[in-house]
Amino acid sequence: MSVKNLRAEVISIGDEMTSGARLDTNAQWLSRRLGELGIEVEFHTTVGDTLQHNIDVFRIAARRADVVVATGGLGPTRDDLTRQAIAAAAEVPLEFRASALEHIEKLFSKRNREMPERNKIQAMFPVGSEQVFNPQGTAPGIDLEIISPDHRCRVFALPGVPAEMVRMFDDTVAPRLLSMTGGQANHIEHHVMKFFGIGESDMEQRLGEMIARDRTPRVGITVSAATISLRITAIDSSRQACLDQIESTRHEILSRVGELHFGDGEEFEQFHAVDRQLRERGESLVTAEFGRAALLGDWFASLGETPGYRGGVSFADIDALTELLLAGQDQPLETLRERFKASWLLAVDGYPSLEGTSDAPLPAAEVDLIVIDPSGKRSVTTSRIGGHPSIIQARIAKAALAWLRHVLNEQTDSAIS
Numbered sequence: 248m249s250v251k252n253l254r255a256e257v258i259s260i261g262d263e264m265t266s267g268a269r270l271d272t273n274a275q276w277l278s279r280r281l282g283e284l285g286i287e288v289e290f291h292t293t294v295g296d297t298l299q300h301n302i303d304v305f306r307i308a309a310r311r312a313d314v315v316v317a318t319g320g321l322g323p324t325r326d327d328l329t330r331q332a333i334a335a336a337a338e339v340p341l342e343f344r345a346s347a348l349e350h351i352e353k354l355f356s357k358r359n360r361e362m363p364e365r366n367k368i369q370a371m372f373p374v375g376s377e378q379v380f381n382p383q384g385t386a387p388g389i390d391l392e393i394i395s396p397d398h399r400c401r402v403f404a405l406p407g408v409p410a411e412m413v414r415m416f417d418d419t420v421a422p423r424l425l426s427m428t429g430g431q432a433n434h435i436e437h438h439v440m441k442f443f444g445i446g447e448s449d450m451e452q453r454l455g456e457m458i459a460r461d462r463t464p465r466v467g468i469t470v471s472a473a474t475i476s477l478r479i480t481a482i483d484s485s486r487q488a489c490l491d492q493i494e495s496t497r498h499e500i501l502s503r504v505g506e507l508h509f510g511d512g513e514e515f516e517q518f519h520a521v522d523r524q525l526r527e528r529g530e531s532l533v534t535a536e537f538g539r540a541a542l543l544g545d546w547f548a549s550l551g552e553t554p555g556y557r558g559g560v561s562f563a564d565i566d567a568l569t570e571l572l573l574a575g576q577d578q579p580l581e582t583l584r585e586r587f588k589a590s591w592l593l594a595v596d597g598y599p600s601l602e603g604t605s606d607a608p609l610p611a612a613e614v615d616l617i618v619i620d621p622s623g624k625r626s627v628t629t630s631r632i633g634g635h636p637s638i639i640q641a642r643i644a645k646a647a648l649a650w651l652r653h654v655l656n657e658q659t660d661s662a663i664s
Contacts, residue, residue: 253427255281256290256312258304260319260329261407265295273318273412280416283437283467283480284424285460286314296320301332309336309393309400314424316416319407321386323366329404330389334373337393337402341371347378351385379403379419384411390423401427425482435482436489440500441515442475442507443649450475453503457496464492466500472641473634474516475507509652517648518546524655525555530590530621532651534559535583538597542644557589562597584619592619593651598643601636608635614643616650626654 263269320329348370355362379388389404464481481489509520534543544559584592594617611633618626
């Protein structure tokens with residue numbers, strides 16, 4: 248069976264999920280990863296910590312999906328019932344695995360702790376299953392094929408802890424899924440490119456056939472607070488072949504939307520790009536933010552000690568800049584830049600207040616984004632920015648960073664020419 252024809256179901260297990268006490272980010276992450284492998288996720292199921300309900304869920308999933316990936320319920324407590332449910336759904340007993348217990352005991356020993364007797368349950372596996380090694384925690388995963396007269400389903404059960412689940416899926420589950428083609432296991436490489444300054448639909452239009460589901464390598468698109476991420480997923484017989492695919496695709500993407508690209512990497516954001524650019528130039532920045540937020544200051548502070556950022560100030564009164572400017576054009580901000588001994592100043596005027604707002608999107612309103620360069624030259628752009636209350640302030644701060652990058656790049660281009 249071709250991987251690209253496989254149908255998948257993702258199961259999330261735990262009372263904390265069904266009660267709404269915890270957001271289910273595992274299902275979202277797994278759906279994206281499976282999609283990148285060309286496996287279509289047709290069902291999401293969430294079930295609480297009741298054994299019979301879990302058995303029913305696994306039986307139904309095993310009849311309608313080719314691949315099931317479940318998270319949660321592999322701990323040592325009495326409400327962790329995933330291994331029992333899978334065994335019951337497959338109509339096989341549980342058996343003890345000495346190698347799994349040895350790994351669990353070593354983890355406790357490294358932490359200078361005595362292993363509780365209850366943790367031995369984590370070394371019990373359905374007969375016929377394989378282990379999914381967990382390098383970070385005490386809960387090994389389960390890999391079992393459930394076979395019925397007219398259907399075969401591969402069930403993977405992983406811990407609910409996101410960091411453990413992600414590592415186990417990428418290291419073990421993904422290669423095993425690829426091996427289901429009947430050939431040799433392929434190699435998988437991912438590369439993430441980041442963009443700002445365009446909407447998702449416009450990005451899709453400019454990329455065209457590059458984001459087709461059957462393209463090789465595959466290009467997936469996601470959006471978070473106006474930042475667009477393009478994830479290139481290459482599957483081939485060797486790491487180098489994957490990297491060659493990624494590099495070729497990356498160049499093609501840059502030829503279409505290169506002016507919007509600010510960096511690469513899952514966690515890379517615009518403030519990282521600005522800090523890197525300033526350090527390369529031997530220059531620094533101070534920020535001034537007006538209104539009911541101080542996102543620029545928060546983001547740059549998260550970098551820790553860096554010569555690229557001198558610090559920032561925040562004025563809650565959104566009219567404060569107007570009042571300050573009455574004393575003389577640019578003087579208050581220029582004085583601020585000089586007092587912080589910064590090469591550049593970036594100011595936002597200003598963030599809207601979210602107090603008392605409903606869940607409805609806020610209408611677009613004018614925001615001034617101000618840059619003062621090392622010579623004291625002032626560059627201002629006025630943007631109309633609106634959106635959902637949960638992202639509007641981040642959109643404004645990101646627009647400010649994009650404006651600063653534009654001015655920086657213009658200055659660099661002028662110097663070269």
